[in-house]
């Protein structure tokens with residue numbers, strides 16, 4: 001266990017010491033947050049208000065807009081958080097690729113430390129940094145919204161969201177490790193990061209709500225954990241604002257809205273519960289982790 | 305004497321590239337073994353197999369009595385490795401680097417601290433411990449790499465081209481440290497290099513060329529066999545033709561380089577009768593000792609031009 005602790009500490013230190021890389025990680029997530037709040041936020045808020053007008057008859061228009069604004073802000077924040085859950089662990093794992101390229105991995109492989117422990121060291125370090133930076137994004141996001149006069153999430157929702165951050169960052173740390181076993185140059189790695197960073201926004205239906213995507217594509221996306229991660233986080237983030245926004249309206253309106261916005265996912269006309277999504281992500285994490293260790297062990301007996 | 309490394313019919317094929325092709329050698333405990341070859345000869349491939357980094361295509365290897373492929377973890381505990389490329393972290397200080405490496409072997413932090421002090425002493429790193437690794441010079445980095453490999457006092461130390469890219473003075477320093485290790489700790493050292501001359505400091509040498517082991521022995525032994533001494537004769541003014549006539553009469557083989565006449569002799573003693581004979585036509589003479597360069601060229605049949613390629 002001590003070796004794992006040493007390796008995790010080393011990997012974290014390597015990441016933190018690269019100040020520029022930490023700075024740009026934080027900066028890029030803030031930029032995404034701002035852009036989404038400013039541009040996409042307004043568009044989605046307008047749409048939401050429209051839905052309310054359509055079904056609600058004469059209601060308090062000012063209150064509707066305010067509710068919709070909070071709902072969409074929280075929805076956006078959840079999406080940004082998920083993007084970070086994917087990209088931060090991947091960025092951190094880039095150090096493993098550099099370690100391999102520059103021969104440092106070989107130096108670890110000639111020590112008596114088992115390869116599975118070396119793998120664990122990389123995965124845990126990515127996971128921990130992922131958790132910290134995502135929680136930081138969440139804190140900053142909440143602070144920013146509070147400054148705009150939007151009330152914060154309650155403690156129990158915050159706790160649930162933290163749990164989801166733990167879960168999703170772990171999955172993408174394991175995925176990152178598995179990918180790093182196959183990529184041998186840091187150029188290729190950063191290229192892949194760019195692609196994944198861009199794709200995640202669409203795959204998770206974060207830039208565009210699911211309702212705006214073609215049905216066939218959505219069916220495919222349901223097989224990927226990104227959409228499920230986004231849905232579970234949105235579901236927690238928007239729980240109370242949904243209730244407030246749709247108060248007094250038929251439940252179908254809220255249900256349709258949630259499914260259009262990717263807050264819930266439905267399969268064969270049936271809404272998938274958050275529990276199922278969580279279970280899916282846990283199962284997938286386990287599968288990816290097993291695969292990562294198997295590939296890693298298989299590699300140990302072969303050429304690099 | 306105990307055998308530290310035993311290599312039998314070792315092979316490594318990368319697809320069609322026969323990087324190492326059926327080599328055999330043994331290293332006795334306490335030896336400083338020099339593995340000599342040009343770039344691409346198969347030195348790193350051999351050392352990486354011995355260090356358990358990847359498995360051989362074929363062959364048996366025993367290190368400190370442990371079978372490669374069976375007792376890899378025990379082998380890893382008994383060896384220290386300095387790879388061809390620097391492997392410490394640029395973003396960490398020398399001390400942080402050494403502590404991380406050391407903790408992977410030694411759980412007791414008091415013991416580790418003592419060992420840390422020891423290796424810093426041996427590799428003279430005392431002044432460097434708090435410096436950022438990235439900021440060190442090439443030679444200082446090399447010394448840190450060696451120190452990191454020594455932290456668990458391995459029985460065998462593998463060094464892959466420890467002196468490549470260093471200036472002559474630093475190369476000398478590295479060699480001195482290695483020799484000191486061998487003497488003080490009775491450590492077995494396996495070292496690769498493509499600098500032929502410095503290999504003469506090893507106690508035993510093997511020459512590898514294109515994956516084949518060409519020759520092995522002590523530097524003295526190899527020089528005896530492959531590097532004949534040379535006698536350089538300088539003729540007195542106007543006596544050049546006379547000197548050549550005398551040599552031809554005795555049917556001695558010679559060649560002319562610039563204005564000098566050079567004879568190959570089996571050893572220095574064989575030069576005496578020649579000198580005696582030509583005494584009156586000579587202006588001076590010089591004995592040229594056989595060099596490792598000569599050994600290498602004669603063993604591999606290569607010329608100096610394609611040596612550095």
Ligand SMILES: Nc1ncnc2c1ncn2[C@@H]1O[C@H](COP(=O)(O)OP(=O)(O)O)[C@@H](O)[C@H]1O
Nearest residue numbers: 318321323341342343344345346347348349350
């Ligand atoms: N992983 C590899 N895949 C294919 N060929 C390799 C690999 N590693 C080394 N080689 C080839 O094996 C030969 C020996 O390489 P190496 O052992 O690195 O030489 P040296 O260390 O003596 O300079 C070279 O021809 C090199 O191109």
Ligand SMILES: [Mg+2]
Nearest residue numbers: 347348349388
């Ligand atoms: Mg090499």
